[in-house]
Amino acid sequence: MTHDNLRFMVQLYFFIKDGRYPSNKTIQEKFNVSSRTAYRYINILKNRFHAPIDYDLDQKGYYSTEPDWDFVGELQHSE
DSSP, X not given: OOHHHHHHHHHHXXXXXXXXXXXXXXXXXXXXXXXXXXXXXXXXXXXXXXOOEEEETTTTEEEESOTTOOHHHHHHHHO
């Protein structure tokens, strides 16, 4: 994984954690990525780094189920 990919995932996680329930479309526009790329990185965050991300049907966007989750700590465990 490149540093740019990792940086993107950190930014994406904090964007989701911010509590604004971003949709896939919002993520595409904010980070200038395709829909497929947005989904792929969300899945990497969830599956590889165990990020507590879920989708809220009512809000129509992603959110963090554990606001105190530590991305940096998880990075250290995944290496």
